[in-house]
Amino acid sequence: METDTITAISTPIGEGAIAIVRLSGPEAISITEQLFKGKSLSEADSHTIHYGKILDPQTQEVAEEVMVTLMRGPKTFTREDVVEINCHGGMVAVNRVLEIILSKGARLAEPGEFTKRAFLHGRIDLSQAEAVMDLIRAKTDKAMSVALKQMDGRLSGLIQTLRQDLLETVAHVEVNIDYPEYDDVEEMSNEVMRDKTKEVHREIDNLLQVAKQGKILREGLATAIIGRPNVGKSSLMNALVQENKAIVTEIPGTTRDIIEEYVNVRGVPLRLVDTAGIRETEDIVEKIGVERSRKVLKESDLILFVLNHNEELSEEDEKLFEAIQGLEYIVIINKTDLEQNLDLNRVKELAEGNPIVTTSLLVEAGIDKLEQAIADTFFSGEIDTGDLTYVSNIRHIQLLKQAKEALEDAMQGLEMEMPLDIVQIDVTRTWEFLGEIIGDTASDSLIDQLFSQFCLGK
Ligand code: GDP
Ligand code: ZN
Structure with a gap:
């Protein structure tokens, strides 16, 4: 070859x-x-x-x-x-x-051919090969480290363990089919199947959970800046863009009025959406009501809610608090250079433990604290701990979902006490889907397609 x-x-x-x-x-x-x-x-x-x-x-x-x-x-x-x-x-x-x-x-x-050879010669598995590709494309430090971890083979290792577990359950069933006269074997097989499928199902679920965060790293957190008119939303957007190197400034295909900026805040890629360009978000609540505006805001991964230190809390502010309840948000009290008229205790109450940062964008004060708060929100928890396995690849996510569905079919079969050799078909499908992630059961055409996406010379 x-x-x-x-x-x-x-x-x-x-x-x-x-x-x-x-x-x-x-x-x-x-x-x-x-x-x-x-x-x-x-x-x-x-x-x-x-x-x-x-x-x-x-x-x-x-x-x-x-x-x-x-x-x-x-x-x-x-x-x-x-x-x-x-x-x-x-x-x-x-x-x-x-x-x-x-x-x-x-x-x-050909593009990616060096990496393809590494794969074909067993030097790396498919998920590692894809990680090389992601590495080449990584736009930010964080995305880079995620790619590096994957290349480490962490994901591969976990997938291999899961497949091994499934294989063992299939082996049990084989024993059962070969020796149907032993009743206890059947019972044991059933139990093993039940336990193992549950366990693998939970692991796949975990992977899919972190997959969402991996996706965020690649695409940037959809970040909405909201607040009443004149509180400083545009100033905030400008400050973040000036402070942090914009990753991409113009996105083809975006509407003329929507201004989107990609910035890298301490390793967190943000896709800032300035709502001012389309409609002032402060109007949303009034126009379409709390329920529907909530739906709109829910599409954001992070909300930066700006208040005016100089003015009393208005009814609109309270409505906005209501609309973002339960979502991921940071309260920014801006214009601290001006006299305080805002009831801070009330804001604290409404914020329900979400971070509150004070800024004066006019004199460029407090931006550091805000950046830290943004980074903390997303990296203090799960994302930054070194030992999680991240799934950041769309193809992996799809295969994990398919594996999960096949596994759920198997679990349902067990629930309905279907014959084990029938259940086994779904377990085998799960095993195959997982195998595709690391390239074990991937077809040639899939491999060709994957490697053609690589940069030339890698
Ligand atoms: P937006 O309507 O929410 O987008 O608010 P803008 O960012 O357009 O700001 C409205 C006005 O407030 C502008 O004149 C800004 O210069 C001013 N402004 C923004 N931040 C501050 C601040 O921290 N202190 C003071 N005194 N003025 C500010
Ligand atoms: Zn504005």
Whole structure:
């Protein structure tokens, strides 16, 4: 199957002064050797670095000064011989080197093909391969660390355990079918099935719970800024955008009036929605009532509710408190540079334990505290503890849901005291769905589709 030698530029195009051309395959070393003026590579030890020059095979002119890293399989990412050519001369030079390598019989790698080889050679499993892809795409520190954890094989490990559990229950049933004369075996099988399916079901549920948080990391927390007119909503949005590097400023396909900004607040990606552009959120409650505005607000992962320190609490403020009850919100008391007319005790009462932060956006005070509160809200709890397994991949989430459904079918079958060999079909389906997450039962076309999404050179 994969016996040719592939090559690609494996550093981001147009970024940095140093670029790396990577080769992988049986000819990686011999192809490089033909072009390389320096130490003999075929005689060099594995995992060594060599300074030298790449010569143009036609003119014998020096094309580029390079550092060549030599790694012999199988102790490499792809498990094949790998050579990395470190070029200093920028993109023009690196493209020339790539061309020369191609002229010597290496093939340009398809997107993700290096990682695909690592997968096919058993170096990494599918969920790890996908994590590599996520890593490449990770826009924020947090998303990055989630991807890293997954690459660690945490998710794979857990999935494997669950599959093993299911396999054991199936084995029990097989015993039962083979020896139907033993009544106690049947009873035992039934009990084992009941216990194990419940246990696995709970684990899958847990994974799906954290999956929601993984998704948030990727897409950003949908964050709504609400409050009466003039309290400082737009000022707050501007402050957050100025303080924190905006990740993306323009999202194609968004309505002209909706202003969305992506900011990274201490590792928490926020998708800020300034409601002012469409309709002042303060009007929502009046226009459509508490129940329906609640529904609208519920679509937010986080609500920043701004109050005016300078004014008394109004009926509108109280209604907004009512509308966000039970949702994730932070109260921001703004304009602390002005005289206090707001009843703080009443605000505390209404906030029901949600964080309250005071700011003066005019003089840029309190923004730090607000950022800390935002980070705390989402990372103090489950998300930041190092030992949770995160599911952050849409495909994984779908497979987990399918596995859960199949398992529920099995559980229902047990409840209805259906024959175990029937129940077993659903257990096997569960096992297969879980297997697809780590690539055990994934079909070739699925694998091809997945790897084609990778960046070139990875
Ligand atoms: P929005 O209607 O809620 O979006 O409020 P804006 O952000 O447009 O602010 C309304 C007015 O309040 C503007 O004139 C701001 O300059 C002013 N403002 C915002 N924050 C503060 C603050 O902390 N102190 C004072 N004194 N004025 C502020
Ligand atoms: Zn505004």
